[in-house]
Amino acid sequence: MAKAKNNTLKLKFDTSWNFAPAPESKSIASIKDKYDLFINGAFVKPSSKKYFKTINPANEEVLSEVADANASDVDKAAKAAHTAYDKVWKKMSGKERGKYIYRIARMLQERAREFAVIETLDGGKPIRESRDFDVPTAANHFFYYAGWADKLEYAFPNRQAQPLGVAGQIIPWNFPLLMAAWKIAPALATGNTVVLKPAETTPLTALKLAEIIQEADLPPGVVNIITGAGATGAALVNHPGVDKIAFTGSTDVGKFIQRAIAGTNKKATLELGGKAANIIFEDAPLDQAVEGVINGIFFNQGHVCCAGSRLYVQESVYKTVLRKLKDRIETLIVGDPLDKNTDIGAINSKQQLETIHKYIKIGQQEGAELHQSSCALPGKGFYCRPTLFTNVAQSSRIAQEEIFGPVLTIQTFRTEDEVIEKANNTPYGLSAGVWTDKGSKIFNMTTKMRAGVVWANTFNKFDPTSPFGGYKESGYGREGGLHGLNAYVNLV
Numbered sequence: 001m002a003k004a005k006n007n008t009l010k011l012k013f014d015t016s017w018n019f020a021p022a023p024e025s026k027s028i029a030s031i032k033d034k035y036d037l038f039i040n041g042a043f044v045k046p047s048s049k050k051y052f053k054t055i056n057p058a059n060e061e062v063l064s065e066v067a068d069a070n071a072s073d074v075d076k077a078a079k080a081a082h083t084a085y086d087k088v089w090k091k092m093s094g095k096e097r098g099k100y101i102y103r104i105a106r107m108l109q110e111r112a113r114e115f116a117v118i119e120t121l122d123g124g125k126p127i128r129e130s131r132d133f134d135v136p137t138a139a140n141h142f143f144y145y146a147g148w149a150d151k152l153e154y155a156f157p158n159r160q161a162q163p164l165g166v167a168g169q170i171i172p173w174n175f176p177l178l179m180a181a182w183k184i185a186p187a188l189a190t191g192n193t194v195v196l197k198p199a200e201t202t203p204l205t206a207l208k209l210a211e212i213i214q215e216a217d218l219p220p221g222v223v224n225i226i227t228g229a230g231a232t233g234a235a236l237v238n239h240p241g242v243d244k245i246a247f248t249g250s251t252d253v254g255k256f257i258q259r260a261i262a263g264t265n266k267k268a269t270l271e272l273g274g275k276a277a278n279i280i281f282e283d284a285p286l287d288q289a290v291e292g293v294i295n296g297i298f299f300n301q302g303h304v305c306c307a308g309s310r311l312y313v314q315e316s317v318y319k320t321v322l323r324k325l326k327d328r329i330e331t332l333i334v335g336d337p338l339d340k341n342t343d344i345g346a347i348n349s350k351q352q353l354e355t356i357h358k359y360i361k362i363g364q365q366e367g368a369e370l371h372q373s374s375c376a377l378p379g380k381g382f383y384c385r386p387t388l389f390t391n392v393a394q395s396s397r398i399a400q401e402e403i404f405g406p407v408l409t410i411q412t413f414r415t416e417d418e419v420i421e422k423a424n425n426t427p428y429g430l431s432a433g434v435w436t437d438k439g440s441k442i443f444n445m446t447t448k449m450r451a452g453v454v455w456a457n458t459f460n461k462f463d464p465t466s467p468f469g470g471y472k473e474s475g476y477g478r479e480g481g482l483h484g485l486n487a488y489v490n491l492v
Contacts, residue, residue, distance in 0.1 A: 019333070022340040024127045029117040031204060034065045037073055037227065038210035040080035041220025047072040052229075054203055057124035057346040058337050058381045066203050069226040074195070074235040077224040081166040081193040082241050084221030090163055090191045098149030101188050103216045104209075105142030108181075111212070112136065115205055119177055120337045122204040124346030124382070125300050127338050137462060138181035141480075144464035145185035148485060152190065155482055161489040163191030164267060165243035168236040171206070172249045173199035173348050174303040174404075180206050182479055183246050184223060190488040192244065193222050197236055200229045201349050234260070242266065244488065248305070251402075251428075251473045269477030269487045271305065271469055273402040274430030276451070277423035278308035278459060279413075282316045284435035288457065290324045293408070296433060296459035298332065298386055301344055302406040303352075305474075306431035308459050310399060311410045312419050318412050322390065325410075329373045329386040336378065344406060347382040356384050356405035363389050363398040368409070394422060402428070416441070420448045429471030433459045452478075 034051060036043040046067040053062045069077075089097070108115065115138075116130040125134070152161045167187045171179035176198055187194050198206035210225045226232060233253075237245055237260050245268045247257055254272040261268055278296050280289045296308030313321045337345030347353040364370055371388040384406055392399050392409040399409045413419040423432060432451040434442055446454045452470040455461060462468070467483035469475060477487050 019341045021336075023336065024117060024120070024338045024340060026117060026121070026338065028114050029121060030114065031064050031118065031121070035067060035203070035207045035227070037067045037069055037077070038207065038213075038223075038225040039073070039077045040084075040224065041214065041218070043210070046070065052200065054122060054201065056121050057348055058121075058378075060381060063121060064204060066200075066207070066227045069228040069232045071235040073226055074232065074239055077195045077226050078166060078168075078236075078239045078241040080221035081195050081224055084219055085163075085165055085193040088219045089193050089222050092191075094150035094152060094189075094191075097188060097191065098146045100216060100218050101142055101146035101149060101185060104212055104218070105139050105146060107212045107216060108135070108139045108142065108209070112139070115177060115208060117338070118208055119205050120345070123173065123176060123202045124337050124348050125303075126342045126345045128340055128342070129300060134175060134178050137464070138178045141178075141181040141185045141464045145189040145484075148186075149189040152485070152489075155485050156489070156491055159491045161190065161485070161491055164488055164490060165192060166241055167192045167194050167244040167246060167488065168239065168242040169194060169196045169246045170233045170236065170249065171196065171198055173202040174300060174305070176202040177205040177209065179248055180209055183248075186479070186484045187246075187488050188222065190485055192488050195224045195226060195236060195242065197226050197228065197233050200227065203227045237261065244268070246479075246487070247271070254475055267487070269469075269479060270475035271477070271479060272430075272473060272475040273428055274305045274307070274470065274474050275310060275400065275402055275426045275428045276306050276308045276431040276433065277310045277312055277426075277449070278433040279312045279419055279423065279435065279445070280314065280317065280321055281434075281436040281438075281441065282314040283437040284317075285437065285457070286317060286321060286324065289435040290321060290328055292433065292435065292457070292459045293325065294328055294332070297408045298344055298406050299460050301347055301384070303348060303404055304460065306453065306460070307404075308431075308433050309403060309408060310423075310426075311408055312413050312422060313410065315412045315414055322410065325388060326371060329371075329388065330375075332373060332375070332386050334373070334375050334377060334383055334385060344386060347384055347405065350382055352404065353382040353384060356403060356407065359398055359401070359403045359405070359407060360387060363392070363396070363407075363409075366393065366396045366398065368392045368396060368398065394425060400426060416444065420445065424450050427473040430474035431455070431470070
């Protein structure tokens, strides 16, 4: 340690902070050279006979080729799902449906390590996150909804819950396996069948899940998984045989879906973008709060819709918090996602990295002060240093628009009313965080903040029993918990 000019102790980061590499072996991950579409319980070749490559963003190597589904393939999947719904799934007792869902959960648990490695290879996130969060939470969602399958009369007292039919589900690239579980599990529990489209950059864990679904002997057509880009998703949204759309992704695409289904009988759940406020009061446990801020914005490289990308710090503790944050980002290890020491992995795609760099440049042009970690980046792959911006104006684009990367904007406030005004001054309303020692202050803040989820003295904590969703341009509907069942039933 060395003394800074203001007599505070400043950490020195030298070679003593280097860790020996601790790479996770890729040998457990079985990835095929080519994947077809999963329709009606079998892998079938796409009508277009076209395939696209999915790459490892950490080193730009091709992992596999994946089928590109067209409108004809979407039609086959939707018809298979409809047939399975009419003939098998809706007639099956809740108890029997629950057994299948439970079986999927157990098989996912048994192959957790393989799924974690594939998730990291395909998406670029650190193996620690895939291993400790993504895969276990995905399995927990299947376990949770397996339990609800034969208890729907208790979920909706004095009401009869009827399934909707065929659910078209479109998931993003930031949590491919978790989002698949998040959507498939409640749909199956309530008696619906599924056509799932994973993101084109991260399709492998969904296709791996298809293998588990096969092994679990789920009736053919109950779950269909089709791969492709935006055109495939559009064909699914517009298909007349799809009764429900569940979408997680960008606000722009969410608006397109709303326009597409307007005037139809299709139900929709939209979980869209976010620009979450993370608020630190002067009475907060500052070290704990700083860790929460780091987790809130740098978890999964900032590829989180509810990431705490706007930090508001009470003026009296601003200098202390900023110093601690700057010190903390210097300790973050950016590098090989398969290394267990890595804190920040690879950005999911070259396109997303360019978007992040564009916003960093915009922030500098707008007059904000840039602070980045001094760490070295790997020579190959898509990487970005953890980034802080200070002296940020409320109207700044970096404070208003979703960046979806490891970029944090920092502002100050004096009073509760001021910070509530600032926190709510955004088109989004997905999540928020409050750090304070006072329970009354927490309750006051949570009642006034227009956010679907408000964490208190923590951030980015998820549980299958808890509903998740937003307000305003963050979408509508809730996923997870008891509320997540409601999105897949008609109540009579």
